Amino acid sequence: MGRYKADVVIVGGGIAGIVVAIDLLSLGQRVLIVDRDSEANFGGLAKESFGGIWLVDTPQQRRSGIKDSPELALQNWLSFGDFEADGGVDDHPRRWAEAYVADCARDVYRFLKGHGIGFLPMPLWVERGLYGNGNAVPRWHVVWGTGHRLAARMIEVLRGHPDAGKLELLFNHRVERLEVAAGLVNGVSGTTEVDRAAFTVEAESTIIASGGINGDIARVKANWHPDWGRPPQTILNGSHQFADGLMHDAAAACGGQLTHLDRMWNYAAGVHHWRPRKPDHGLSLVPSRSALWLNWRGERFGPMPLVGGFDTRDLVGRICAEERGYSWQILNRKIALKELAISGAEFNPNVRERNLRGFVADTLFGNRWLYDQVTKNCADVVVSETLPELVARMNVLQGDNAVNEAKVRASVASYDSEIDRGPALYNDEQLRRLAHLRRWKGDRLRIANFQKIIEPGTGPLMAIRLFIVSRKSLGGIRSDLSARVVDDTGAPIAGLYAIGEAAGFGGGGMNGLRALEGTFLGGCIYSARRAARAIGR
Numbered sequence: 001m002g003r004y005k006a007d008v009v010i011v012g013g014g015i016a017g018i019v020v021a022i023d024l025l026s027l028g029q030r031v032l033i034v035d036r037d038s039e040a041n042f043g044g045l046a047k048e049s050f051g052g053i054w055l056v057d058t059p060q061q062r063r064s065g066i067k068d069s070p071e072l073a074l075q076n077w078l079s080f081g082d083f084e085a086d087g088g089v090d091d092h093p094r095r096w097a098e099a100y101v102a103d104c105a106r107d108v109y110r111f112l113k114g115h116g117i118g119f120l121p122m123p124l125w126v127e128r129g130l131y132g133n134g135n136a137v138p139r140w141h142v143v144w145g146t147g148h149r150l151a152a153r154m155i156e157v158l159r160g161h162p163d164a165g166k167l168e169l170l171f172n173h174r175v176e177r178l179e180v181a182a183g184l185v186n187g188v189s190g191t192t193e194v195d196r197a198a199f200t201v202e203a204e205s206t207i208i209a210s211g212g213i214n215g216d217i218a219r220v221k222a223n224w225h226p227d228w229g230r231p232p233q234t235i236l237n238g239s240h241q242f243a244d245g246l247m248h249d250a251a252a253a254c255g256g257q258l259t260h261l262d263r264m265w266n267y268a269a270g271v272h273h274w275r276p277r278k279p280d281h282g283l284s285l286v287p288s289r290s291a292l293w294l295n296w297r298g299e300r301f302g303p304m305p306l307v308g309g310f311d312t313r314d315l316v317g318r319i320c321a322e323e324r325g326y327s328w329q330i331l332n333r334k335i336a337l338k339e340l341a342i343s344g345a346e347f348n349p350n351v352r353e354r355n356l357r358g359f360v361a362d363t364l365f366g367n368r369w370l371y372d373q374v375t376k377n378c379a380d381v382v383v384s385e386t387l388p389e390l391v392a393r394m395n396v397l398q399g400d401n402a403v404n405e406a407k408v409r410a411s412v413a414s415y416d417s418e419i420d421r422g423p424a425l426y427n428d429e430q431l432r433r434l435a436h437l438r439r440w441k442g443d444r445l446r447i448a449n450f451q452k453i454i455e456p457g458t459g460p461l462m463a464i465r466l467f468i469v470s471r472k473s474l475g476g477i478r479s480d481l482s483a484r485v486v487d488d489t490g491a492p493i494a495g496l497y498a499i500g501e502a503a504g505f506g507g508g509g510m511n512g513l514r515a516l517e518g519t520f521l522g523g524c525i526y527s528a529r530r531a532a533r534a535i536g537r
């Protein structure tokens, strides 16, 4: 039996676990991080992420001419998250939301800048809200180097900490239980992944930083939100393979309250990874805005068409309301070169490697590398020079004749003829939204200029089959503003803390029903810092 001792044991070496460890070392604590993954994956999901962080009133915003304020930001947060749906009484998540908005400039932005993290000069404008109830201004600040750089730099800071002698790291160790004595959580126990040898850790404080539940698709389906009807048959896994809720259950076994597990930030445009690292590994495409979005039969979604960038939750709900819970996008090579993008560090090498020249070239001239990767390797993509052949290939891919060629042809013809009539007469809702999206310079560079689907010289045509991809848990282990896990009465459980995605990014669900994007990495860093401060006190 392996026996370990520390002042604080942290379960999970993702961004939340790493940041809390840095702050705890600075407070003189002896820290042990236990992670069931291998050392190569130290950093968790942050390492795979794109690194977009939701921040308010930053120099990047001001330099881009954006007037923002914590008041406006909080108003957007509460309305997009639909906090009133709980009658406004769900106290902990709301207080975490208020605190994050008020403190993120200091505790996230300045903290990261202080550790040498830079951002792209112009924030992007995501989650604007279907009817304008989302981000009123651009707030998504992308780390120059993606989440990979963010995680790598934080690991560097941790390992290079002046008090790194007080840090111990255990990889391939799975925590299964919290240890309790005299009403106090005083450590954890579990087994190693390699040979199932038992181990225990004794500590005054225990921090759960083990991520969400969205890596367990059975659990995702079991907690499917009623607004989304039945869960689709296929849900791809875009989360961590160990985000299975084991530590949520351990917290609940000690009386910790789990809340809002049915609130998730899943994405509508998932495709199968062609080099999967886990079962049903999904990639989340940033849905092309100029593509036509069709249901499983090949009918265009309507009367309100599906367009990305406004309300991700609505996209998922609209697709799940169909008899079959997957969809198609139809576009052409010209649109794909401009708009095709995959969320995360892996398929954005120029941003990840901080290659400015490559990044600018991709943005201005189109990302040929990504187009080739996707069209050559992705099992959910078909291309063809003609529409009838494209539809035939879609049907071969799906294995039945579900896609109706006449319906696809009619949708494409109607959309293209509207573009032919000229901008002054655009009356299609997708075109109206494209005009709005293109007005923000950060987005204009990445959106085609009212491009028809069928036009000589723009081919071949491309169809992408899109599945729902599971990603983030908005709910989780409920915590108070000191990140202490609370029970059903709201009383803290002595010695136990939860941070990051495990805690629904703070309070057991600080985003509410919807997230303004980038509040995940931001929430991990912020909740980690609050926990360290509380323990240090």
Ligand SMILES: Cc1cc2nc3c(=O)[nH]c(=O)nc-3n(C[C@H](O)[C@H](O)[C@H](O)COP(=O)(O)OP(=O)(O)OC[C@H]3O[C@@H](n4cnc5c(N)ncnc54)[C@H](O)[C@@H]3O)c2cc1C
Binding pocket: 011, 012, 013, 014, 015, 016, 017, 034, 035, 036, 037, 041, 043, 044, 045, 046, 047, 048, 049, 050, 051, 052, 053, 054, 147, 173, 174, 175, 176, 209, 210, 211, 212, 238, 239, 240, 242, 243, 244, 246, 247, 343, 344, 345, 472, 499, 500, 501, 502, 517, 518, 519, 520, 521, 522, 524
């Ligand atoms: C492709 C991709 C792109 C993303 N892009 C963005 C973005 O641009 N902006 C944004 O805000 N968010 C983004 N996210 C989400 C964000 O990366 C995560 O929400 C965040 O990194 C979660 O961090 P965490 O530390 O809470 O948990 P995790 O990163 O999940 O880390 C948890 C750790 O705990 C370990 N663990 C789990 N259970 C146990 C156990 N029982 N015992 C021991 N160890 C355990 C795991 O091995 C893991 O290392 C993205 C995610 C992905 C996958």
